[in-house]
Amino acid sequence: MLKEFKEFALRxxxxxxxxxxxxxxxxxAITTSLVNDIIMPLIGIITGGHDFSGLQFTVGNAVVKYGVFIQTVIxxxxIAAVLFTVVKFMNRLKRKHQPQPEEVVQKLTMEQELLTEIRDLLKKERVKDQSWG
Structure with missing residues (x-):
């Protein structure tokens, strides 16, 4: 049993x-600090120092702290916006460093070239016939 656990754990x-x-x-922890210590103070300056977490009302003996909920949603x-930006940036870097697949230039056979020419001529005739129309 110990051997099986070791195999599982080291897989x-x-x-x-x-x-x-x-x-x-x-x-x-980094993103939370970025939001709480850098972005939220800037938003506080924009909103006049308003902190949503203190908003609440009382119903009977219950205190409903809707401001904490608003702060958590913000x-x-x-945090989701910061993560989205970081992932998007990392994906862009990843794409830049990946080698681009070379385009495969396929040589047409003589028969394929003739068929392509015939197709193109038929398209031209069809367009000319429709314009007289």
Whole structure:
């Protein structure tokens, strides 16, 4: 059983997944900091320093903190926009570094060339007949 667990744990997919989770959590911390520490203060300047998280109302004994919800939605949208931009940038870099496939120039046989000429002539005649029409 220990041998099977070792094979499972050291299989490439499990290790790759573990690395992805660690890098993902580190990247999450970066994007959260970007939104909370850089973008949100700038939005605060634009909105006159208004912080949505303090908005609330009371119904009976319950306090409904709708401002926290609004702030969370704004954070989500900003984080999603940052991630979208980063992924788009990375895809653009990836495309630049990939070798472009060479166009395959196919040499036509004599028969194919003749058929192509006949087709083109028939198209010309059809267009000429339609213009008299």
């Amino acid at each position: 490439g997919n499990v290790v790759d997944l573990a690395v992805a989770v660690v890098i993902g959590s580190a990247f999450s 954070n989500f949208v900003l």
